Amino acid sequence: MARIVFDLDGTLIHSAPDIRTIANSILSEERMELISLDETIDFIGNGASVFIEKMRAARGIPDADHDRLLTVFQDRYETVLELTAPYPNVRESLAHLIVAGHRLGLCTNKPMRATRAVLSHLSLTDPLSVVYGGDSLDKRKPDPAPLLATLDDLGTGPCLYVGDSEVDAETADRAGVPFLLFTEGYRKTPAEDLPHLARFSDFAELPDLVQAQLEVIA
Structure with a gap:
């Protein structure tokens, strides 16, 4: 076999709707424009770090914030599963x-x-x-x-x-x-x-x- x-x-x-929820919770805290479901799907595929990199680039968030935002994203990634x-x-x-x-x-x-x-x-x-x-x-x-x-x-x-x-x-x-x-x-x-x-x-x-x-x- x-x-x-x-x-x-x-x-x-x-899983894109829940990933969008996590991303938008972070962007809201950063006082940035939220991302759409289409943007979320576009960012998915190469792992969490690349997702955050693409999200930051789309909203003009500095490179210096990458590790901090990635840590927050990964912490929430394990618990936001409703959708x-x-x-x-x-x-x-x-x-x-x-x-x-x-x-x-x-x-x-x-x-x-x-x-x-x-x-x-x-x-x-x-x-x-x-x-x-x-x-x-x-x-x-x-x-x-x-x-x-x-x-x-x-x-x-x-x-x-x-x-x-x-x-x-x-x-x-x-x-x-x-x-x-x-x-x-x-x-x-x-x-x-x-x-x-x-x-x-x-x-x-x-x-x-x-x-x-x-x-x-x-």
């Missing part, structure tokens, strides 16, 4: 893949403590036997190292990576891992412009898609 690794934000879960939810049919799809004998892992740029917190809150911990966060290694996506480490920990066999973004597509390409693109996440680039083996818009499609693609790459 296959090793299947998932991205988190924009792939398994829609975050799995995408439709994620739970059912993961359960189907487990029953089919596949081994599932997670590779995200979200910090590990926040990753564990949201997985626990949403009861998504059990299907994912290996989890790498953005601070698990000294490199993060799109460097291929975290994805390759996740796959190594899952054992041997055919592999697939499932993600939603330009970062995920580049990570898979650099790792030499077949990529399945979830089209309803936080991607900014047209789907046809990203390297991918196949794409899907509903997690209900994923089990059959995985089976079909494994026959192709076998």
Whole structure:
């Protein structure tokens, strides 16, 4: 059976509304204009530090404030979970893949403590036997190292990576891992412009898609 690794934000879960809430609580305290949901999504993908960097740049906040704001952001990141939810049919799809004998892992740029917190809150911990966060290694996506480490920990066999973004597509390409693109996440680039083996818009499609693609790459 296959090793299947998932991205988190924009792939398994829609977390942008809560991330926006956290960011805007900080901006309000800094007496800065709040960010929109579109801006929030645009800033997501390369980890918390890059999110804060982009937020600061958008609002003209000095570089000297970066570490302070990042600390506040990360502290709140683990507790603001009211609006975050799995995408439709994620739970059912993961359960189907487990029953089919596949081994599932997670590779995200979200910090590990926040990753564990949201997985626990949403009861998504059990299907994912290996989890790498953005601070698990000294490199993060799109460097291929975290994805390759996740796959190594899952054992041997055919592999697939499932993600939603330009970062995920580049990570898979650099790792030499077949990529399945979830089209309803936080991607900014047209789907046809990203390297991918196949794409899907509903997690209900994923089990059959995985089976079909494994026959192709076998």
